[in-house]
Structures are given as C-alpha cells and as structure tokens.
Amino acid sequence: AIREGWDADLVLVDLNRTAVVRNEEQLTKCGWTPWDGVSLTGWPVRTFVHGQTVYCDGRVVGEGTGREILYDRQQVAR
Numbered sequence: 001a002i003r004e005g006w007d008a009d010l011v012l013v014d015l016n017r018t019a020v021v022r023n024e025e026q027l028t029k030c031g032w033t034p035w036d037g038v039s040l041t042g043w044p045v046r047t048f049v050h051g052q053t054v055y056c057d058g059r060v061v062g063e064g065t066g067r068e069i070l071y072d073r074q075q076v077a078r
C-alpha cells in the first residue's frame with residue numbers, strides 16, 4: 001500500500017516495454033548478470049527512494065541513501 005508518511009520506495013514499470021539485458025548496462029559493482037542477452041518485457045522506468053527520484057529512463061539521477069554491507073567471504077562460502 002502507498003500511504004502518506006510511509007517511505008515511498010517505489011519502482012514504476014512499463015509493462016509493454018521490451019529490452020535486451022546487457023552486462024555493460026548494469027548499474028552494479030558486479031558488472032554482469034546471468035540475464036545478459038535475454039530479451040525481457042516489463043522494464044523499470046523510474047525509481048523513488050524516500051519519495052525522491054533516483055533513477056529515471058535509464059539514468060541514475062539521485063544520490064544513494066544506503067550503506068555498504070561488508071561480510072566475510074570465507075564464512076559465506078561454508
């Protein structure tokens with residue numbers, strides 16, 4: 001539900017838009033995706049974090065508000 005006073009973290013998706021996922025277009029530190037080369041229908045066009053636009057039409061337009069999560073890779077591999 002969307003309500004006044006709530007965080008307002010939302011993603012608007014164009015359900016008719018089809019696009020091919022490409023590694024070089026990933027906005028992550030990883031830089032790759034297992035979906036590389038796959039055509040998908042339904043594409044994010046705008047993202048709001050705390051009610052502020054942070055992503056719009058393929059571009060990051062706002063500052064991130066998250067924090068980096070650090071973990072011990074050796075413990076994760078067990």
